[in-house]
Amino acid sequence: MMTDDARKIGSSPRGRAAAIGLDKKQVVAAAISQIDEKGLAAFSLRELARALGVSPAVIYWHVGGAKEDLFAEISASITGALSDGLDADMPWDVRLRQVFLNYRKLVHRHPEVAPLLGAQMQSNGVANLDWVETILSALQDGGYRGDALRLAFNVLVGGLAGFVTMELAPAPGSKRGSDSGSWQTLFAERIAQIDPQVYPLTSRALPDISNRIFVLRWQNGVDVSYGDSFELLLDLLIDGLRARAPADPI
Amino acid sequence: MMTDDARKIGSSPRGRAAAIGLDKKQVVAAAISQIDEKGLAAFSLRELARALGVSPAVIYWHVGGAKEDLFAEISASITGALSDGLDADMPWDVRLRQVFLNYRKLVHRHPEVAPLLGAQMQSNGVANLDWVETILSALQDGGYRGDALRLAFNVLVGGLAGFVTMELAPAPGSKRGSDSGSWQTLFAERIAQIDPQVYPLTSRALPDISNRIFVLRWQNGVDVSYGDSFELLLDLLIDGLRARAPADPI
DNA sequence: GTTTTTAATTGAACGATGTTCTATAAATGT
């Protein structure tokens, strides 16, 4: 059972006769299910092609270029699941919560795929922002707009930013505020890496938010990091939004 | 510059004459520096051999078996750095803090290697315990013993366990304690996976600790998860130890 | 001092992988 099943019709049926016409969507779906079944380490383009009963080159043709591109497609496809269960009739906070629950379920079901996502939550601050933008645009594609939502996500970005600051912050033993100039500068540099043309909203809102978190962090001695922030920030965020824009027409 | 530099002496000098005698330590060190330089994705056994001016088979001979074994060696070597800066003259809480700071520095410098460590902090609860045991034994190898340290690490295990519970817990929207039976059972099953013969201490202490965290979690509505717990738990832990065993002779 | 064993290394080989290339044929457009 090698390449024999690939040419199941006659002898070397080249051209379009071999199949009805594979779809990019099908390729991505097959890739996801394969990774789901056998793990990311065991995943290979050749075996994906084998499972599809098709030559490896076909995948390149559909997905274009390299393995990274396929992963980008996978990422996009999975991220699409963030909109599951969204309904225009829901109140905005319910919708917001739904998106986050979807995310958690996603990471829970595809922990191996998670690092492939734009997220890369734990490693790179800038990538986190990209991910937030991805969610944001997913929401918008679903027809959900409004300043409240944008603000909400930017607050969350601040939470993620807090995680980054934690990683850049000096050791907890050092005096408060003493060495703060350097790492705050470092963080500012990270923020500066965000292209305002690509992410105008985020790049504009981030400095202010990170400032507030900075104060919160060093006044209370509490980390507003990603790890704790997921549920906490969500509540904080919804409450904050309620207080700030109680009748926001999203 | 292919395999030509591998036989730099004469023509095909086989046997022991070819080199003075490569060391397992040297192989591991070279591997680490290569991963450090070019990243984990670009790392290959063949290129490692090339960099060492040696045939690929040599690595197999020195490290034994497969790539995983090399990674295990790398893991062990890196974990050794956890003992950096430890001094018997230090008070125990300073030593404890030092180990954790070493860990953070380590993960910060080798983020790509982190998943190779026994840690796998974010993904697998049981693996977390292994990692704690690794640190514990590293401390013991450094001459640091005592029930307080063991207790300390077990409390931290509880913190990590809390992270797992968070992942297994029902959505925050659901009523407190209503569906708690099922996921607590799930968690108990995970604990049961720990071999008491390998990790007697941990497997004995964990159920009690996880219980306490469970209560803490659902009473206060606060997650004692890994993400927030790193600094927080460390303080909590040291304070707790001070109160519990103020004159503990470590 | 000769022989035997052990430690360390080589090069060749196998199968699998990512990727690119050319050939090919169906579908579509003109």
Next chain:
DNA sequence: ACATTTATAGAACATCGTTCAATTAAAAAC
């Protein structure tokens, strides 16, 4: 009818992890 686009096959290349039968220097045994 002919030309172009679309979708495929298959061969090819370099690389990778891994194994294995030589090979030989050094150490140990005699």
